[in-house]
Amino acid sequence: MTSNHLIGLLLGTEEDWPTAFEALMHRLGGISSARGRHAFETDRITIEPFDLKAVPRYSMVIDRLSHWYYVPREWLKKAALMNDVYMLNNPFTFQSMEKHSAYCAMIRLGLKVPETWMLPNKTPPENPRFPYTAQRYNKPFDLGKIASRVGYPLYMKPFDGGAWVGVTRVADENELHVRYDQSGERLMHIQAAIENFDVFARSLSIGAETLVTSYDSQKPLHDRYQIRHDFLSPALGREVTAISRLVNAFFRWEFNSCEMIIKDGEVSPIDYANACPDVSMISLHYYFPWAIKTLAKWCIYCAVTGRRMHIDSDTSTYFEIASRNDIGYDDKLVLYARLAREYFQVDDYRDFCDKHLSNIDEVMVEYVESVDFDRLLVKTVKSAFPAHEHDKFVTHYRGRLSAWARDQSAG
Ligand SMILES: Nc1ncnc2c1ncn2[C@@H]1O[C@H](COP(=O)(O)OP(=O)(O)O)[C@@H](O)[C@H]1O
Ligand SMILES: [Mg+2]
Secondary structure: OEEEEEEEEEOOOOOHHHHHHHHHHHHHOOEEEOOEEEEEEEEEOOOOOOOOOOOOOOOEEEEOOOOOOHHHHHHHHHHHHHHOOEEEOOHHHHHHHOHHHHHHHHHHOOOOOOOEEEEOOOOOOOOOOHHHHHHHHOOOOOHHHHHHHHOOOEEEEEOOOOOOOOOEEEOOHHHHHHHHHHHOOOOEEEEEOOOOOOEEEEEEEEOOEEEEEEEOOOOOHHHOEEOOOOOOOHHHHHHHHHHHHHHHHHHOOOEEEEEEEEEOOEEEEEEEEEOOOOOOHHHHHHHHHHHHHHHHHHHHHHHHHOOOOOOOOOHHHHHHHHOOOOOOHHHHHHHHHHHHHHHOOHHHHHHHHHHHOOOHHHHHHHHHOOHHHHHHHHHHHHHHOOHHHHHHHHHHHHHHHHHHHHHHHOO
């Protein structure tokens, strides 16, 4: 008997990774497991009126749209609550997609988030009740004093930010006031800067797997991910992976990226609520095939094994570990990592991939070396760079991607 699984893609402007994902799923064909034959199809979801009782055709959805478009978000919520559709990511976790909740939770768990304060918004909400409320309850504050407690330089950034919007480095008190005045209605954090660091690590997690890379956030988008292997000691590598998994297991994110600054052996997570992470070919270049094949593996694993999406989270189990006085940071991290490992069924996922998807690396290499993929690469480069740079960047991306394929073949 064949089970058919339809994977829905909820997309905005992206073309590169969905095309690669669709092509890979098609090339893989189906798989056979103890539970019979499984066939996969992908489909791009359209936005339209929906009956709350309608039964969706999808067994799984990869969502890249509903963090800013609410019609699909409400459709996802309905499909999660009523139809058990599996989602990357669960729409009920969006509240914690603001940096703020993510900072709070991870500070409570003992992670080394730099000193962070929230400021009342410079321009208050437009509401006739505000003047009275403010007069009674808003306490005047000395911004300079708070900033000097945090220390300079510091970063001022939106509490719910993303994509560098509104993020500024503040060197002194003059700049502090200018930036605060400019922040207007946006609610801001100020956070101690970590500078002269050893390495800036960015991880990309998809289900049970985490890729840790060295990242240069100061460079242009296409040049931020550095191709460097072994840039962390094994212990730091484990810590960075453990933190990434912990964040994801805690918030029930299965597709997320996490930025961490490592200085003097200490790992400080600074930005890890990115539950619609950048997976474009332009940014990921060499790592793009890893992302596509891992997404395919995780989707297939979840669909075939019938993994259930958890709508609720299990914060108290983590907080119990956090509150223990008999153990320190390292031991807590080991316990959190164990919870995350169980949550993501890491061992079972690995066995499954060994058994049923042992050909996926080969299929991905074949695809990356195909004419189809090259066509996608050229199209992607042309849509991202001005005409006079097309030749240069086509050559550049071809080089990066064939290097990936070569490295796989070399083992
Ligand atoms: N505390 C910090 N110390 C050093 N650099 C920081 C800090 N916070 C932010 N930055 C820099 O600013 C960039 C953007 O801030 P981030 O918190 O990642 O916001 P976004 O969600 O917009 O990506 C980071 O990639 C990093 O280069
Ligand atoms: Mg960031």
